[in-house]
Amino acid sequence: MNNNNCVLIVDDEESVRETLDLLLASEEYQVAFARDGQQALEKAEELLPDLILLDVMMPVMNGYEVCEHLRVNPKLAQVPIIMLTALDDRDSRLHGIKVGADDFITKPVDRLELRARIRTILRLNRYRRLLTERSRFEWAIEQFDDGFLLLSDGDTISYLNSAARIYLEIKQDHDFSEGFIQRVKQFYKCEPQAAWESWPSPNEDGGRYLVRPENNSSPSLWLQVNVQEFSHGNTTEQLVHLHDVSEQMLLQWQMWSFQTQVSHKLRTPLNALAVLPMLTDKKIGLTVDETDSMLNMVQESIQRLQTQILDILQYVDTSHLLKLNTTFNLSGFPSLLSSLQEELQLETVTFSIDKSLSEKTLVFSEQGLELVLRELLSNAKKFHPQQTPLVEVEIKPADAQTITFIVRDNGQHLPGELLTKVWKPYFQHEKFFSGEVKGMGLGLAIVARLVWGNGGDCRMYNRSNQPGIRVEVTLPLVK
Numbered sequence: 507m508n509n510n511n512c513v514l515i516v517d518d519e520e521s522v523r524e525t526l527d528l529l530l531a532s533e534e535y536q537v538a539f540a541r542d543g544q545q546a547l548e549k550a551e552e553l554l555p556d557l558i559l560l561d562v563m564m565p566v567m568n569g570y571e572v573c574e575h576l577r578v579n580p581k582l583a584q585v586p587i588i589m590l591t592a593l594d595d596r597d598s599r600l601h602g603i604k605v606g607a608d609d610f611i612t613k614p615v616d617r618l619e620l621r622a623r624i625r626t627i628l629r630l631n632r633y634r635r636l637l638t639e640r641s642r643f644e645w646a647i648e649q650f651d652d653g654f655l656l657l658s659d660g661d662t663i664s665y666l667n668s669a670a671r672i673y674l675e676i677k678q679d680h681d682f683s684e685g686f687i688q689r690v691k692q693f694y695k696c697e698p699q700a701a702w703e704s705w706p707s708p709n710e711d712g713g714r715y716l717v718r719p720e721n722n723s724s725p726s727l728w729l730q731v732n733v734q735e736f737s738h739g740n741t742t743e744q745l746v747h748l749h750d751v752s753e754q755m756l757l758q759w760q761m762w763s764f765q766t767q768v769s770h771k772l773r774t775p776l777n778a779l780a781v782l783p784m785l786t787d788k789k790i791g792l793t794v795d796e797t798d799s800m801l802n803m804v805q806e807s808i809q810r811l812q813t814q815i816l817d818i819l820q821y822v823d824t825s826h827l828l829k830l831n832t833t834f835n836l837s838g839f840p841s842l843l844s845s846l847q848e849e850l851q852l853e854t855v856t857f858s859i860d861k862s863l864s865e866k867t868l869v870f871s872e873q874g875l876e877l878v879l880r881e882l883l884s885n886a887k888k889f890h891p892q893q894t895p896l897v898e899v900e901i902k903p904a905d906a907q908t909i910t911f912i913v914r915d916n917g918q919h920l921p922g923e924l925l926t927k928v929w930k931p932y933f934q935h936e937k938f939f940s941g942e943v944k945g946m947g948l949g950l951a952i953v954a955r956l957v958w959g960n961g962g963d964c965r966m967y968n969r970s971n972q973p974g975i976r977v978e979v980t981l982p983l984v985k
Contacts, residue, residue: 512538513537514549515537517564557588559588560587560590562598586628587607587608591613653729653749657744662686664743694716695717695961706735726752730748776811779804834872836867839901843855854896868909869982869984874956877953877956884949896916907982908980912979925966929954957981962979962980
């Protein structure tokens with residue numbers, strides 16, 4: 507028997523209290539005593555017992571009156587009460603039931619009957635508490651905007667709250683008979699894929715996400731998936747928490763892309779303004795023509811700087827990178843790549859595209875594609891030992907509705923355990939290679955977020971026969 511159960515014995519006769527204590531000794535209850543009604547109320551308030559054995563016939567305040575007081579106290583109203591009485595008539599029992607007693611035992615007490623009645627009452631009370639706690643839990647869970655599911659063996663749904671029903675588009679109970687994984691794959695992409703290979707075990711290395719790409723009626727949705735596993739007997743259950751992090755994803759994307767754009771747009775005009783001190787330095791002795799030339803350059807830089815600042819102010823809201831119906835024709839890819847090669851000062855970049863794709867259109871914004879390419883090309887240069895990589899860019903069909911563009915470099919390999927982690931949102935590693943170059947930071951995670959949010963995919967591999975990295979980005983075509 508659970509020795510945490512507390513039994514309060516209330517009787518004005520010490521010999522009765524001692525006898526009852528001896529009868530219950532083998533059950534290992536926590537036993538407390540009260541010698542009268544007033545003390546019984548005080549002890550009950552203090553201990554919150556699991557059961558009260560209450561004598562009916564006591565001076566000053568009898569058992570019926572004690573029972574009435576207990577039942578009007580919210581803290582004690584549900585505590586089971588067994589009344590001990592020498593009265594065995596019908597009216598006495600009816601009176602006890604009226605004031606709230608749960609059971610009766612007639613004096614003199616039979617040892618076996620007493621133990622059996624107490625066990626039964628405690629078992630029923632424990633079940634009642636579980637039902638009450640479950641009702642409270644379900645009520646609280648129903649108020650959450652987050653989704654909660656209870657699974658058996660990682661797939662069979664035994665419970666889900668209202669928010670989870672909305673996320674999984676489950677209206678009737680028979681809708682989730684197909685299983686959790688099969689259901690989510692109808693509406694979401696499981697990202698990063700490597701994190702889902704160990705499902706349903708909790709993921710210690712990073713987050714799991716369900717990503718619903720945007721469509722004509724709604725923006726992209728990001729659900730962070732956390733799981734807690736429980737085992738009892740031969741059964742394993744998982745409590746799954748679905749948390750909408752779409753706003754956090756968008757905010758972090760906006761911060762990163764804003765910083766990238768500021769750095770990109772302002773660098774050139776600011777560098778040109780560095781000649782201003784030369785115009786006022788008499789020691790240099792500039793000619794009139796040289797002065798006019800430099801003034802023209804400064805004027806052009808100021809105008810460009812003004813234009814770029816206005817562009818940046820318009821760019822603060824980068825949500826247009828995921829704007830509905832935004833497309834990019836692949837005929838413009840060579841020009842975009844050439845511009846980035848010049849900006850990043852990459853000596854050698856080769857490009858090839860399957861002839862069938864040269865006029866195809868991506869469901870992806872030009873600004874978004876530019877940022878993805880800039881991140882991949884920047885990394886190729888940043889992590890090359892001499893910052894002079896040979897970069898190959900290739901575009902080829904993935905299937906009838908998607909293309910894959912591949913970026914290869916001849917830099918260094920990435921440690922195998924990090925190849926999948928670099929795409930994870932919020933993942934950041936200090937040093938990837940020699941220890942002298944800072945890590946890739948949030949750039950690749952943001953790239954993955956943009957690609958996944960548009961219904962695409964991204965993978966990174968070490969090149970098999972030579973040093974360097976191969977990155978594959980798959981994107982959808984306009985149907």
